[in-house]
Amino acid sequence: MPITPVVWSPDTRRHEPRHEVWVGVPTPGTEVAARVDAILDAVGPGRELVEADPYAAEALHAVHDRGLVEFLRTAAARWADGPYEELVGQSRVVPYVFPTPALLSGMPPTPPTALHGLAGQFGYDTMTLVGPGTWEAALAAAGCALTAARLVADGAPTAYALSRPPGHHATPTGYGGSCYVNNAALAAQSLRDAGHARVAVVDVDAHHGNGTQAIFWERADVRYGSLHVDPAAGWFPHVFGHAGETGDGDGAGATRNLPLAEGTGDAAWLEAVHALAEWVADCDALVVSLGVDAAADDPESPLEVTAAGYHRAGRILGGLGLPSVLVQEGGYHLPSLGGLVTAYLEGHEAGRVVGV
Numbered sequence: 088m089p090i091t092p093v094v095w096s097p098d099t100r101r102h103e104p105r106h107e108v109w110v111g112v113p114t115p116g117t118e119v120a121a122r123v124d125a126i127l128d129a130v131g132p133g134r135e136l137v138e139a140d141p142y143a144a145e146a147l148h149a150v151h152d153r154g155l156v157e158f159l160r161t162a163a164a165r166w167a168d169g170p171y172e173e174l175v176g177q178s179r180v181v182p183y184v185f186p187t188p189a190l191l192s193g194m195p196p197t198p199p200t201a202l203h204g205l206a207g208q209f210g211y212d213t214m215t216l217v218g219p220g221t222w223e224a225a226l227a228a229a230g231c232a233l234t235a236a237r238l239v240a241d242g243a244p245t246a247y248a249l250s251r252p253p254g255h256h257a258t259p260t261g262y263g264g265s266c267y268v269n270n271a272a273l274a275a276q277s278l279r280d281a282g283h284a285r286v287a288v289v290d291v292d293a294h295h296g297n298g299t300q301a302i303f304w305e306r307a308d309v310r311y312g313s314l315h316v317d318p319a320a321g322w323f324p325h326v327f328g329h330a331g332e333t334g335d336g337d338g339a340g341a342t343r344n345l346p347l348a349e350g351t352g353d354a355a356w357l358e359a360v361h362a363l364a365e366w367v368a369d370c371d372a373l374v375v376s377l378g379v380d381a382a383a384d385d386p387e388s389p390l391e392v393t394a395a396g397y398h399r400a401g402r403i404l405g406g407l408g409l410p411s412v413l414v415q416e417g418g419y420h421l422p423s424l425g426g427l428v429t430a431y432l433e434g435h436e437a438g439r440v441v442g443v
């Protein structure tokens with residue numbers, strides 16, 4: 088069996104969400120640092136552990152605007168230096184005013200001076216808080232994905248990036264959905280830069296990866312395919328992930344969305360994985376946005392997929408025989424998380440050998 092190197096970084100533990108403000112209520116964050124060790128303990132045995140190369144903020148400019156990167160890099164320190172200790176007595180940057188079209192009304196806004204005003208220019212929900220260590224962890228998560236892409240560009244058939252916090256909801260200019268920096272998009276761009284002409288991103292996370300879709304929306308050289316719980320049934324990210332979204336401009340037809348009903352289960356979920364695998368079979372390299380939150384035990388989705396289903400999904404996508412970078416996305420049930428990721432990796436490794 089081929090051995091998949093596991094790329095990780097201790098710095099990914101430094102982001103502590105503490106809580107998410109969900110529909111006005113502070114709920115305990117589910118995207119916790121303990122996820123790193125739950126996954127590492129399960130996938131580590133028998134695989135080579137590689138510590139991620141260090142990357143600087145500039146590496147993120149490959150897929151993100153400078154304004155977002157600079158905000159993320161400096162926001163926690165600016166919050167600590169600001170009046171917030173006295174004002175609200177808490178250390179997390181929380182957006183307050185969102186400059187959506189409803190506020191702007193077609194007028195050119197002046198950039199806000201207060202950090203709690205500025206935060207809404209980059210953060211697009213109230214669940215994704217920035218605190219001490221968030222930037223260091225997000226940069227390290229990107230480093231995991233970029234290092235895994237380098238290993239594959241250098242000839243490894245497959246590499247797994249234990250990226251955390253996750254990335255697929257981060258857009259060119261914004262963060263949200265527990266994501267700050269789009270790790271999978273960075274891996275895809277890095278494979279393009281290494282000479283792979285057509286790169287596919289297949290996103291099996293339970294949620295639609297609106298950030299990855301946005302980054303490659305008008306590009307034909309990176310295809311984006313996702314299966315996820317139907318946003319029209321009331322699920323995050325609500326406004327994207329519908330079947331009619333297929334890309335634009337040069338990227339027309341290079342985006343594909345397969346929204347699934349609540350309670351879908353293995354059979355229909357795997358049919359969708361299969362459809363996306365066939366759709367990307369003529370690509371030169373593959374990035375898998377490997378969220379395992381479609382699993383039955385997961386608190387964040389109703390898709391009811393089993394560990395056997397994730398194993399089979401790995402077989403299907405590994406069976407394409409493409410150089411593959413597997414990037415961790417969601418998955419929040421700590422007791423089953425490591426087993427689900429391992430099931431996918433073992434499936435992908437087996438698929439590489441025997442085909443679909």
Ligand code: SP5
Pocket residue numbers: 109114214253254255256264265266292294323378380387416417418
């Ligand atoms: C990467 C990823 O999987 N991001 C997940 C983004 C969706 N989060 C939605 C959270 C919805 C509210 N959950 C609160 C549960 C309260 N019991």
Ligand code: ZN
Pocket residue numbers: 292293294378380416417418
């Ligand atoms: Zn998810």
